Amino acid sequence: MKIGAVIKISGLNKDFPGGVRALRGVSLEVRAGEFLLMLGSSGAGKSTLLRCINGLVAPTSGRVELNGVPVGAGVKNISLREQRKSVGMIFQQFNLVRRLRVLDNVLCGRLYYNPLLSSCFNIFPQRDVQFALSCLERVGLREKAYQRADTLSGGQQQRVGIARALVQQPQVILADEPVASLDPKSARTVMDILREINQQDGITVIASLHDVDLALEYARRVVGVREGAVVVDKAAVKLTPKDIENIYGGAKEQEVYDGTYGRLEYVRA
Amino acid sequence: MSELKRPVLPPTDRDGRRQSGLEKLLYLQRALIIGFVLAVYLWSARGTNLSLPELIEGFPHMADFFSRMLPPNLAILKDLVRPTVETVQIALWGTSLAVLLAIPLGLLAARNIAPHPTLYATARFILNALRSISEMVFALIFVTAVGLGPFPGVLALAFHSAGMLGKFYAEAIENIDPGVVEALEATGAHKLQVIAFGVVPQVLPEFIAYNLYRLEHNVRQATVLGLVGAGGIGFELITSMRLFKYPDTAAILMMILATVTLVDYLSSRLRARVI
Incomplete structure (x- = not known):
């Protein structure tokens, strides 16, 4: 495995229209194979930071590099789509296509690899279908492959989301509050799967969480984000109560950004 | 943090009745709005010569007209089959071409x-323009351009319906869950793939329902296109009236009623299935 930073973020700022400063001078390096959990209250900028990594949000200034290549800059003939292909993402609301079957949802992760025309008509090579099924097996949902996605429980839907990310054969998986909508048991299952693919496949995992206890249980490295800035960055075992207080800050109800992660912006992109 | 004030229910009703200046102003505003709306209606009634006496005076004439339609001349029904089928054919092709035009415009x-x-502004403008010109006006234009017959009727329905459908599609697309689109973009999918997997499945039921509604509407509309020479049963209708063959007119109206009812029924059955 390549040693060195998979992701290198330097001096990242993001201002949203309306004067909201979501990120202020964030710098961060993530090495291959890390399991990094991002902590912070809602509106601290975690979602925006994650979305800058795969170019869903374009930063106001600063840069994000993936394997040494700036994201979305089209440098060395590497397109933003090609970069996104190697970064899987899972979401708090799962974001599955509800009316499609589970298998079709997973195959969405193979869209980059397939010809435009045939894939638009939902025609995928047998090889991709087999791979999608094996990814579903990995998350324990092989037998649900031919059901409609919206017939599954929340925890199962999130596991489909993970399978969709896995078929991308990603280097990195970004998880934006992956367990915030789940019951404690499902949350644990999802976190276990994320840890497993991190350890077995060497896929770098960056997840945002707001549950401190869960984070401490799973994380190897914890990054605390507060008001758009990184305030803590250390190994999970070295985290002190003071750090936690620092991240969540004097309990003052701050003027928070409501966590729509600049949707308007990617909508226009 | 400052201590919050608890809400207090006033001890008696009387306190509530005492109106503040602001409340009085709001009442005045409401009265003014109602007065204005009434004035607009009265003014429009004068502009359109609304008159109840005239309506009552006209009753005998209407009765006379209807009596001359009776009994309907059922003998011509077999001659009406071909124009009726043509009417439905016009509606079918008009609607289908409209769908093809409306998909790119709606997106x-x-x-x-x-x-x-x-591109967004241009598409909106084109849709507005298509919608603001009615089928009959389009029919007049196309009859002039390509000559009499059902084909200009097809074009007329296609263009006007494209404006209506495109607007509906656009609204349906704007209401989709943006998270799905975001998730697909995050996989590195091409824009067209994002549309095929993120947008199409979400809007498909509405899309089919709108198209069927439009087909029903276009069958009704196609029955009058013949009035301006654009094919269908409307041509028989206007001819019978011009020749004062009112029993024929009655038979034609019956035919139209039967056709429209049948198409509406079939279409609503289909719609119920997709939703």
Whole structure:
């Protein structure tokens, strides 16, 4: 495995229209194979930071590099789509296509690899279908492959989301509050799967969480984000109560950004 | 943090009745709005010569007209089959061509999908223009351009319906769950793939329902296109009236009623299935 930073973020700022400063001078390096959990209250900028990594949000200034290549800059003939292909993402609301079957949802992760025309008509090579099924097996949902996605429980839907990310054969998986909508048991299952693919496949995992206890249980490295800035960055075992207080800050109800992660912006992109 | 004030219910009703200056102003505003709306209606009634006495005076004439339609001349029904079928054919092709036109326009006119603001504005403008020109006006234009017959009727329905459908599509697309689109973009999918997997499945039921509604509407509309020479049963209708063959007119109206009812019924059955 390549040693060195998979992701290198330097001096990242993001201002949203309306004067909201979501990120202020964030710098961060993530090495291959890390399991990094991002902590912070809602509106601290975690979602925006994650979305800058795969170019869903374009930063106001600063840069994000993936394997040494700036994201979305089209440098060395590497397109933003090609970069996104190697970064899987899972979401708090799962974001599955509800009316499609589970298998079709997973195959969405193979869209980059397939010809435009045939894939638009939902025609995928047998090889991709087999791979999608094996990814579903990995998350324990092989037998649900031919059901409609919206017939599954929340925890199962999130596991489909993970399978969709896995078929991308990603280097990195970004998880934006992956367990915030789940019951404690499902949350644990999802976190276990994320840890497993991190350890077995060497896929770098960056997840945002707001549950401190869960984070401490799973994380190897914890990054605390507060008001758009990184305030803590250390190994999970070295985290002190003071750090936690620092991240969540004097309990003052701050003027928070409501966590729509600049949707308007990617909508226009 | 400052201590919050608890809400207090006033001890008696009387306190509530005492109106503040602001409340009085709001009442005045309401009265003014109602007065204005009434004035607009009265003014429009004068503009359109609304008159109850005239309506009552006209009753005998109407009765006379209807009596001359009776009994309907059922003998011509067999001659009406071909124009009736043509009417439905016009509606079918008019609607289908409209769908083809409306899909790209609707995508471009959806704020969340349009690739560029200029394209968005252009698509919106085209849709508005198509919608503001009615089928009959389009029919007049196309009859002039391509001659009498059902084909200009097809074109007329296609263009006007494209404006209506495109607007509906755009609205449906703007209401989709943006998270799905985001998730697909995050996989590195091409824009067209994002539309095929993120947008199409979400809007498909509405899309089919709108198209069927439009087909029903276009069958009704196609029955009058013949009035301006654009094919269908409307031509028989206007001819019978011009020749004062009112029993024929009655038979034609019956035919129209039966056709429209049948198409509406079939279409609503289909719609119930997709939703």
